[in-house]
Amino acid sequence: MPQFIGFVAHDACKDDLLAWVSTHKERFRDRRIVATGTTGGLLAKAFPELSVTQLLSGPLGGDAQLATMIAEDRLALLVFLIDPMSPQPHDVDVRTLLRMAVLHNVPAAFNIATADYLVESRLFGSAYKPGRRDFSEHLGRLKA
Numbered sequence: 257m258p259q260f261i262g263f264v265a266h267d268a269c270k271d272d273l274l275a276w277v278s279t280h281k282e283r284f285r286d287r288r289i290v291a292t293g294t295t296g297g298l299l300a301k302a303f304p305e306l307s308v309t310q311l312l313s314g315p316l317g318g319d320a321q322l323a324t325m326i327a328e329d330r331l332a333l334l335v336f337l338i339d340p341m342s343p344q345p346h347d348v349d350v351r352t353l354l355r356m357a358v359l360h361n362v363p364a365a366f367n368i369a370t371a372d373y374l375v376e377s378r379l380f381g382s383a384y385k386p387g388r389r390d391f392s393e394h395l396g397r398l399k400a
């Protein structure tokens with residue numbers, strides 16, 4: 257199953273994401289990128305040399321699609337630049353995406369500083385794949 261790198265940016269953060277990707281573009285040349293609709297459209301236009309798959313726009317289900325990709329073990333890493341100052345109509349989807357990243361132990365950055373740490377890590381681009389957590393005991397408790 258191919259592993260994608262996921263990018264999402266709220267409107268106030270889209271310029272920041274474009275600038276950040278531009279800085280680290282070489283690292284993404286051989287990687288498959290997946291992004292919510294508007295974010296993906298901007299990335300594809302700015303960086304035609306990168307492989308960008310566009311999902312639905314965030315408010316129309318793009319965050320939920322990314323959350324599903326995490327549940328299906330198809331996302332290697334998530335960079336999601338969140339605007340902490342604006343309410344989002346699809347906040348419930350945003351929280352689902354965050355929860356899926358935490359639940360399934362996906363390396364995830366929600367601001368530029370952490371995104372920098374991720375791409376500068378010696379683990380980035382290596383064969384490193386974090387293990388998914390085992391919730392079988394927890395599920396057994398729920399069923400009992």
Ligand SMILES: O=C(CO)COP(=O)(O)O
Pocket residue numbers: 264265266267291292293294295296312313314315318319344350
């Ligand atoms: O709303 C978003 C993330 O919650 C981003 O969606 P767009 O990339 O379609 O703007």
